[in-house]
Amino acid sequence: MTKNRVLIFDTTLRDGEQSPGATMTHEEKLEIAEMLDEMGVDIIEAGFPIASEGDFRAVTEIAKRSETATICGLSRANFKDIDRCWEAVKHAKSPRIHTFIGTSPLHRDIPGLSMDQMAERIHDCVTHARNLTDNVQWSSMDATRTEWDFLKRTIDIAIKAGATTINIPDTVGYTAPVESADLIRRLIKEVDGAEDVVFATHCHNDLGLATANSLAAVEGGARQIECTINGLGERAGNTALEEVVMAMKVRGDIMPFETRIDTRRIMNISRRVAAVSGFNVQFNKAIVGKNAFAHESGIHQDGMLKNRETFEVMRPEDVGLSGTSLPLGKHSGRAALRAKLEELGYELADNELMDVFVRFKDLADRKKEVYDDDLIALMRVNDGDEDHLKLVSLKVICGTHGPQTAEMVLSIDGTEHSLTETGDGPVDAAFNAIKGLYTHCARLQLYQVSAVTEGTDAQATVSVRLEEDGRIATGQSADTDTVVASVKAYVNALNRLIVRREKSAPGADVKGVSYRDS
Numbered sequence: 001m002t003k004n005r006v007l008i009f010d011t012t013l014r015d016g017e018q019s020p021g022a023t024m025t026h027e028e029k030l031e032i033a034e035m036l037d038e039m040g041v042d043i044i045e046a047g048f049p050i051a052s053e054g055d056f057r058a059v060t061e062i063a064k065r066s067e068t069a070t071i072c073g074l075s076r077a078n079f080k081d082i083d084r085c086w087e088a089v090k091h092a093k094s095p096r097i098h099t100f101i102g103t104s105p106l107h108r109d110i111p112g113l114s115m116d117q118m119a120e121r122i123h124d125c126v127t128h129a130r131n132l133t134d135n136v137q138w139s140s141m142d143a144t145r146t147e148w149d150f151l152k153r154t155i156d157i158a159i160k161a162g163a164t165t166i167n168i169p170d171t172v173g174y175t176a177p178v179e180s181a182d183l184i185r186r187l188i189k190e191v192d193g194a195e196d197v198v199f200a201t202h203c204h205n206d207l208g209l210a211t212a213n214s215l216a217a218v219e220g221g222a223r224q225i226e227c228t229i230n231g232l233g234e235r236a237g238n239t240a241l242e243e244v245v246m247a248m249k250v251r252g253d254i255m256p257f258e259t260r261i262d263t264r265r266i267m268n269i270s271r272r273v274a275a276v277s278g279f280n281v282q283f284n285k286a287i288v289g290k291n292a293f294a295h296e297s298g299i300h301q302d303g304m305l306k307n308r309e310t311f312e313v314m315r316p317e318d319v320g321l322s323g324t325s326l327p328l329g330k331h332s333g334r335a336a337l338r339a340k341l342e343e344l345g346y347e348l349a350d351n352e353l354m355d356v357f358v359r360f361k362d363l364a365d366r367k368k369e370v371y372d373d374d375l376i377a378l379m380r381v382n383d384g385d386e387d388h389l390k391l392v393s394l395k396v397i398c399g400t401h402g403p404q405t406a407e408m409v410l411s412i413d414g415t416e417h418s419l420t421e422t423g424d425g426p427v428d429a430a431f432n433a434i435k436g437l438y439t440h441c442a443r444l445q446l447y448q449v450s451a452v453t454e455g456t457d458a459q460a461t462v463s464v465r466l467e468e469d470g471r472i473a474t475g476q477s478a479d480t481d482t483v484v485a486s487v488k489a490y491v492n493a494l495n496r497l498i499v500r501r502e503k504s505a506p507g508a509d510v511k512g513v514s515y516r517d518s
């Protein structure tokens with residue numbers, strides 16, 4: 001590894017997936033892991049194997065399928081977690097165990113350990129992990145709020161016990177760039193054996209400083225950045241992979257660091273993570289937002305036509321956005337659809353293409369021009385054959401003075417049921433009909449509608465987040481009819497909730513392990 005190579009450690013599937021509502025299915029996790037591997041991520045943190053059977057299965061399968069990336073699993077600082085983690089990651093060509101404990105005063109209080117007891121635990125756990133594999137990452141959680149002397153002591157112990165990567169997490173997004181750089185610099189200077197390990201930075205974005213803090217840590221000597229696609233993560237999220245990677249690429253003159261990331265794959269994976277997590281990317285998000293390369297104002301457009309560099313510090317192509325793109329229409333054939341989908345990063349088997357083609361034709365019949373964003377929305381729609389619930393038909397009757405009426409036919413495990421319900425508006429009426437047909441006590445946490453393109457025939461994409469007994473599921477759908485899209489998104493969320501319910505039935509899962517209670 002050259003001096004200025006920075007390793008990219010992606011934790012979308014662990015820290016990202018941990019954020020409430022962002023839960024992904026097993027297949028979705030495998031798909032995202034494959035995309036991360038293909039784009040050149042060095043280390044994929046694939047999950048927290050002790051947390052649930054689902055996490056264990058996903059980490060195991062990702063480890064088996066990994067091509068180039070190191071596959072890492074998270075474990076709290078105890079032997080049971082570490083053993084479970086190893087059982088999952090050991091299948092990888094290059095496995096890593098990541099173990100951690102909260103070292104700041106507030107976090108030390110949780111397991112009720114004295115400093116000496118914690119020091120002993122770190123020694124024992126890193127030694128135990130190191131007896132299983134020679135690739136062990138240690139994290140002193142909440143490092144940026146840990147007393148200097150104790151932080152240094154924990155790192156000294158972890159290195160002596162054999163840790164090969166030392167992670168310095170800013171768990172609550174509290175640090176600032178100067179401090180972030182100084183902390184790493186000082187650790188590297190004062191800790192014994194620092195030259196034999198890689199220092200990592202893991203930042204959260206509570207103050208909007210995660211990208212700046214990560215880059216500052218690299219200036220200070222860190223050579224691994226922990227990040228997620230779209231900055232997905234608990235609260236305000238984690239450092240966004242696309243931001244740190246593009247910053248180092250575009251400003252290589254002042255940040256002479258390299259990664260192995262194929263940046264042209266950024267847009268595709270960003271869209272896919274948004275789709276499977278249900279967390280839409282804000283329009284003005286750096287690098288991957290819908291408006292990141294849009295130039296609306298006259299003065300900008302004029303400048304852009306003369307010289308793109310007037311208002312662009314990077315080319316859209318560098319992050320995988322194709323230039324101008326012609327819309328498809330109802331006369332477009334299967335080959336044109338396949339070519340367009342490939343351009344957008346979707347590679348489909350013949351039977352999958354057939355299925356999408358039917359939905360594309362249906363959309364093109366209702367909408368004159370089908371744009372890239374329409375196709376992306378279409379690909380996000382999940383009408384799985386294995387779904388318990390499916391919308392068969394819906395008719396809504398709206399008058400100026402309510403209530404509105406929804407007549408619905410829903411297929412439940414293959415049998416059709418119908419009901420007419422009223423509500424305060426068509427969406428409310430339709431949701432009441434779903435509740436009448438399929439009794440459940442899930443609470444609606446989020447209902448979000450956005451137009452995919454311009455015009456009154458634009459598709460609406462709808463996200464619905466439901467919560468039931470602490471389990472959260474997000475469903476999405478798109479349709480030119482907003483009420484239909486809303487119902488399908490609700491049904492999609494319910495289907496995901498049912499799967500989650502089945503997985504957490506007694507004996508099926510050991511979910512409920514808290515990540516902070518080591």
Ligand code: KIV
Binds near residue numbers: 015142169170171202
């Ligand atoms: O934010 C954090 O401290 C973490 C650790 C488990 C590394 O995610």
Ligand code: ZN
Binds near residue numbers: 015171202204
């Ligand atoms: Zn974190």
